Amino acid sequence: MTALWRWLADPAHWSGPNGLAQRLGEHVGYAAAATAFAAVLVLPVALWIGHTGRGRLLAIQVGNLGRAIPTFGLILAAFTLFGYGLTPVYVALVALAVPPILVNTVAGIRQVDPEIVEAARGMGMTEPQVLWRVELPIALPVLMAGIRTSAVQVVATATLAAVIGLGGLGRPIVDGLAQGVTYNPAARAMVLAGALGVALLSVLTEWGLAAVERRLAATRGGATHWNITD
Amino acid sequence: MRLIRKGAHRGRWVALLALVLLVAGCSGGDTAGDDPTETAEEFERGAITVGSTDFSEQEIVASMYAAVLEDAGYDVERRFHLGSREVVLPALEKGDIDLYPEYVGTALEFLNGGKGEATSDTEATTEKLREAFAAKDIAVLEPAEAQDRNGLVVTKETADELDLETVSDLKEHAAELVFGGPPECPQRPLCLQGYERVYELKFKEFRPLDAAGPITWAALEQGDIDVALMFTSQGVIADKGWVLLAEDEELQPAENIVPVVRTDALTDEVEELLNAVSAKLTTEAISGLNRQVDSDGADPAEVAEAWLREEGLLD
Numbered sequence: 137m138t139a140l141w142r143w144l145a146d147p148a149h150w151s152g153p154n155g156l157a158q159r160l161g162e163h164v165g166y167a168a169a170a171t172a173f174a175a176v177l178v179l180p181v182a183l184w185i186g187h188t189g190r191g192r193l194l195a196i197q198v199g200n201l202g203r204a205i206p207t208f209g210l211i212l213a214a215f216t217l218f219g220y221g222l223t224p225v226y227v228a229l230v231a232l233a234v235p236p237i238l239v240n241t242v243a244g245i246r247q248v249d250p251e252i253v254e255a256a257r258g259m260g261m262t263e264p265q266v267l268w269r270v271e272l273p274i275a276l277p278v279l280m281a282g283i284r285t286s287a288v289q290v291v292a293t294a295t296l297a298a299v300i301g302l303g304g305l306g307r308p309i310v311d312g313l314a315q316g317v318t319y320n321p322a323a324r325a326m327v328l329a330g331a332l333g334v335a336l337l338s339v340l341t342e343w344g345l346a347a348v349e350r351r352l353a354a355t356r357g358g359a360t361h362w363n364i365t366d
Numbered sequence: 367m368r369l370i371r372k373g374a375h376r377g378r379w380v381a382l383l384a385l386v387l388l389v390a391g392c393s394g395g396d397t398a399g400d401d402p403t404e405t406a407e408e409f410e411r412g413a414i415t416v417g418s419t420d421f422s423e424q425e426i427v428a429s430m431y432a433a434v435l436e437d438a439g440y441d442v443e444r445r446f447h448l449g450s451r452e453v454v455l456p457a458l459e460k461g462d463i464d465l466y467p468e469y470v471g472t473a474l475e476f477l478n479g480g481k482g483e484a485t486s487d488t489e490a491t492t493e494k495l496r497e498a499f500a501a502k503d504i505a506v507l508e509p510a511e512a513q514d515r516n517g518l519v520v521t522k523e524t525a526d527e528l529d530l531e532t533v534s535d536l537k538e539h540a541a542e543l544v545f546g547g548p549p550e551c552p553q554r555p556l557c558l559q560g561y562e563r564v565y566e567l568k569f570k571e572f573r574p575l576d577a578a579g580p581i582t583w584a585a586l587e588q589g590d591i592d593v594a595l596m597f598t599s600q601g602v603i604a605d606k607g608w609v610l611l612a613e614d615e616e617l618q619p620a621e622n623i624v625p626v627v628r629t630d631a632l633t634d635e636v637e638e639l640l641n642a643v644s645a646k647l648t649t650e651a652i653s654g655l656n657r658q659v660d661s662d663g664a665d666p667a668e669v670a671e672a673w674l675r676e677e678g679l680l681d
Contacts, residue, residue: 153571220584301546301575301585311574314549316452323452323553 140332143325154307156329162303163337167291170226174233175283182238186245186275187267199239207232207293215300225297232293233286240282244275277353284345292338295330305333412439414631417463418446419454421577422659422666423514423599423652427467427623429670430647430679434639437680450550450577451476459502464631465640470495470509471619472516472556473626480555484619491620503629507640509622510647514599516556516618518611524592525609532614533565536593540567546585547595549574556618557595564617569593599649601657623647646677 143149150156185195207228214224248271256270272279298306308330315323414435418428425446436442445463448454455476457463470491471484477498484491488509496506518533525531528539536543545567551557552572561567575582578596586594587606596603596610603610625640655673658664674680 154574215581215584220581220588220590301573301581307574311549314450314452314574315553316450316456316550318452318456320452320553 139321140325140328143322144329149326149329156308156333159303159305159307159330160333160337162297162307163291163294163305163334166222166225166229166294166297166304167287167341170229170294171233171283171287171290173226174230174286175237177230178234178237179241182241183245183267183272186242187263187271189246192242192246195242196239199235199242202231202235202238205231208296208299211296211300220301222302224300225294225302228296229290229294233290236282236285236289237279238282240285241275241279244278244282245271247278248274277349280345280349280352284342284349287345288338288342291341292334295334305330305337308333413441413443414465414636415443415445415463417448417454417457417466419451419466419577420447420449421579421597423597423656424467425666426652426655426659426670427643427647429667430643430674431465431467431625431640433667433671433674433680434643435636438635438639440636450548452550458504458626458628461628461630465625465627468495468506468624468626469514469621470506470624471621472554473624474498475555475619480559482555484556486616486620488620488622492622492624495624499626505627505629505632505637507625507627507637508644509624510644512599512623512647512649512652513621514597514623514649514652515613515621517596517598517613518561519586519594519596519603519608520592520611521586521589522607522609525611530609530611532612533561533567533617534614536567536611537565540569543569543592544571544573544590545569545593545595546573546575546582546591548577551595560617564615599653599656600660601653602660605657605661623652642679643674646679 185191210231211224211228214227218224253266256266294304295306297304298310308326312323312327317324317327416428416432418424428446432442432444448457454466474484474491474495483494492509499506520530558572573591575585582594585591655669658669659666671680
């Protein structure tokens, strides 16, 4: 452990194109972009499926099937298709981020009490109004939990970018292993720094998004916190 | 599917616990080495483990070693593609593997911490390597004629544009060029350190990729890197129309392929079998086999065994 602190205390390990600061920035960048892209891609479809109920089973099956895709295999397969660069990373991370957002959003909308929906319709609300003003606010905690699950998984998995020669916090792990953890204390410290960095970032993501959810729930007057499992 | 109500705080405690466990796991001491008597017993039954590092030539040559041993009745376990030398050499010392193919110059400079003892003289370098390995109870057998050195490769376009033929030609352009190679390269005396010291090349950036494999090829082809560290026996360099820059200063020493074997796994028979492979293995032969694997996608083990049959080393 002392080797780790000594390694971390050296400013040279933080700056420059191979420094930890750069790697941290890359990691957050990959994870944020992939999660955001997955949300933009999935939310409109998932809200529509949830509201109409059409294709609900299909959506849930697709979501559950998607969870079975091994990201490591997908990133290598995408590398052979797209070559060196960020595309394979985003293909793999977006595929990882889609299922929880999809399943939670559909289930969140579906679980809204049908009587409330009928009452809204009875008051003369149009279908889009029912979705936006009634279903979405009630489903929001479950929907947010889906995004949080995706974000944490993506942060933890973005380490794989280093396997195909890109950056992120996987870089010090892969480089440290290649430089030999048996004889080289600096390499060992490098691997630990990367691994702990990813773990910390995952925990912070979980906490940060949970705090956002609580804030949202509080402003909407709902105190319950729902999570979903299958 | 069901919904469960979940305490908001449980998730964070699980996460925290995971982190604590991770830290505890990381700080734990080194794992104990295998019981040496166990290895000896296994060996009496004729078990032998062949390892390799992480590029195709290593897998081809290790497959040759494995095939001739298997043919002679040994119970061979193949543990290929383990990682860089920094991973495989400690595995050999610990007895996780019994042998693997080495390169005399780079192995010597790795063991002596880059003292510069390796020269272009194969015999002298091999002798020094034997001395360096002796203390670790590892035997260095007969080196093959086949050599595979580190080399710098650029695309034809880059070579034409910057008028590059030799490694020295890079000097005035290096500050604008991105250099890509294996992640261990910056720590290696015959890799980035050597190019900086002997050729005074200060590249704009070093990009850690893989051991002259598909990631490096793709990055060079797409122009994400300008200069790639590759191996001189890689047929793929010519196939892609790339240019291997000529060594005009003395950096890369003799790099003959040589079997290194734990002495507790070494018998006269094992030595004879492996030396017979070395005796036939030329640079031209290994370059051709590398090309079949790297360019044509052939299976390393099949390529190795076909060659052994051609050379009469396998029935």
